[in-house]
Amino acid sequence: MISILKALSVRRISVFCARKHSSLTTELLENMDKKSTWDRFYTENSSRAPSFKNFEWFFGFDSVRHIILPLLRAHKPDLDPAxxxxxxxxxxxxLGPCIYKHSPAAVxxxxxxxxxxxxxxxxxxxGSKAVQANNASSRxxxxxMDCTQLLAHYNPESVDLxxxxxxxxxxxxxxxxxxxxxxxxSQCLKVLRSSGALLQFSDEDPDARLLWLETEMQKQGLMGNVLMQEVGELRGVVYFCYQVSPTVPS
Ligand SMILES: C[S@@+](CC[C@H](N)C(=O)[O-])C[C@H]1O[C@@H](n2cnc3c(N)ncnc32)[C@H](O)[C@@H]1O
Incomplete structure (x- = not known):
């Protein structure tokens, strides 16, 4: 939570007027699971900036490219070439546009x-920047999308990363x-391919996050690995990457 408050207060909230600041911050502290909170956050954020600028909740693509790009290179196109x-x-x-731009493999x-x-x-x-992909087949x-309902949008085992x-x-x-x-x-684990991975970038302590991930995998009858690596420190907060690679026991 400290990191979120720091991110908010240091980067953008500092320009809010005092009253708006406290009410949006309170809303964010308690209701970050609500669409209305985020609609308000992005509306207020964009209305203050003279032109669009990406907002990173914490670090951006350059801090994690060494984790993501090797996973793309390891891809062996079989049924689905991208x-x-x-x-x-x-x-x-x-993050997404940078992967699209930099991935040598089709994504x-x-x-x-x-x-x-x-x-x-x-x-x-x-659209206004016309971002060019490294690979002409990339999209x-x-x-x-409400990502608690991924199965309404994806087939089971259809996503690589x-x-x-x-x-x-x-x-x-x-x-x-x-x-x-x-x-x-649980929806992420269902739509992931057996060769796929879920990467969670987070400041949550490994003791808590690893236990939660492993417990939820077991509840779904999945085996597999949960790996953790430190990504780095930003404004006094340490961030981690949790990599979940589920496998269905045979
Ligand atoms: C902490 S922000 C992170 C945004 C971005 N990933 C970043 O690093 O800057 C959390 C994001 O999750 C979105 N969100 C919250 N609940 C969601 C849900 N059920 N499905 C999809 N997105 C959701 C919010 O709108 C918000 O953009």
Missing amino acids: FQILDIGCGTSA HVTCADISPIAVELMQESV LRFVE ILDKGTTDALLRSKQGKGKATLML
């Missing part, structure tokens, strides 16, 4: 968010969000 990537709760982060990147305001901002920004799209930068954190830290975080994780 590597299917899903960024859940993309917000207005540049189909879907950036999904529950807030239509964030989705629209990203569609407009990418990038932004969609409004799911990215979650701060979204599970947001749900877990909300008054009524824990159930949604668990539901979102």
